[in-house]
Amino acid sequence: MRLIDVARSAGVSTMTASRVMRGEPTVAVASRDAVHAAAARLGYVPNQVAGSLRSQRSGIIAVIVPTLTGSVFAETVRGITDTFDAYDYQLMIGESSYDIEREEKVIAALVQRRPDAIIIAGVKHTPQARSLLRSAGVPVAEIWDQTTHPIDIIVGFSNFQAAYDMTRGLLDKGYRRLALATGPVIPGNRAGERTEGYLAALKDAGIHPGPSIVVPYYNFLDSSLKGGNVVADFLRDNSSIDCLFCTNELIAIGAVVACGRRGVKVPGDVAIAGFGDVEAASIITPDLTTVKIRGFEMGRRAAEILARRLLGETSEPEIVDVGYELKWRSSA
Structure with missing residues (x-):
């Protein structure tokens, strides 16, 4: 029993x-x-x-996220914390800074502390990082994405499909001259998956993709305004664009703010859509159309599955899709 x-x-x-x-x-x-x-x-x-928990447990859950700046990953960590508090576990958090080479070093450092379980944002890892995770001998939950080759547990959503659906939604609203703003794209990372979803939606609609821009300032709120200025310059030089889809929320927020400061009307002159739905998205003017990511839910569900593992109630790999939501607001 x-x-x-x-x-x-x-x-x-x-x-x-x-x-x-x-x-x-x-x-x-x-x-x-x-x-x-x-x-x-x-x-x-x-x-x-x-x-009943694994003998000689450390009482530590290792959590690796790209950043704790901004509300989305912080919400994920809160979901993890709220769940594991009931089991007397403490979190040990590492930041990868959106760099899989750095992520490998963080994994190596945390594994040495012998955590009872590992939660890591993303499914794209270096071969050495995958080897470290597989050989750690503890349950591993990858979150924030989906893959057909999980290490163990997956709790996430399809970044490809979310971007695809947002792009089709923008097309349904009548926008035809779409452009893309993204952070640095590494094959297989979330920005890459979102870019592929955007391009696939345009292809299926028979629309040639417009220009695109890679924005270097996308990790932190204070630097998003710098990125916004870069995007505003890009829009000025490509005045035929009627809609800009940003694969990162902070790029979109920075773009809306920069456009407002320059007298560019959003959505009158250009519509802007983002991806993430951080807190600022609903309070800027105009408020931002975006893809809502269920960050808290991902953290909570991953922690619950791991808790059941540690209690010995289940040993099977699990794949959970928490989905996403398109939030239509004033910017598009």
Whole structure:
């Protein structure tokens, strides 16, 4: 008999059942009574939740993200933290700075600390990084993307399809002279997947892609304004463009702000769409049309799957698609 069976019988989450079995006083009385009743009914005898976890555990979950600047990855980390708090785990966080070579070094450093599980944003890794992750001997959850060759667990969405759907949506609104602004594209990374989705949508619609620009300033909010000026210059030099699709939210936000400062009307002179839906997207003027990424949900779902692994309730690889949402606002 497993704890997950007790949770299902009691009508609560596995996390709540775990907290009850550990005797945490913050669990609602009704939930606590339901779990104890289900455990008695099913004959579940806990070997103490801490004891049922992998022996000699470090109590650490390693998390590797490109950056904690901006709200999207921070939301993902919050989803992970909120879940693992109930299991007395602590996060050890590393930043890859959107660089897979740096990511490899971060993985090597964190693996030496012997974490009980690893969560890493993205599915594009160096061969050595993949080897490190596979040989770590702990569950690994890749998030923020989808792949047919996962290391273990996948919790993400299709960046290709999200960009495809946004581009088709812009075409449906009547825009025909589309251009693309993106951060540096590395084959297989998220910017590359989004670029491919954009191009595929144009091809399927029989529309030749317009000009594109690679923007170097895209990692941080304070530098997004520099990137916005680069994009504004690009739009000035390509005045026939009627819509700009940005594969990174900070590029789009910087572009909207820079256009406003230069008297370029958005969407009157040019429409702008982004990708990410960070907090600033809904409060700038005009507010930004974008792809909403479910960052918190990805973190929460990945943590829940790993928690079940560590409790011994499941051992199978899992693939979860959390989807995305097109948010139509004033900028397009």
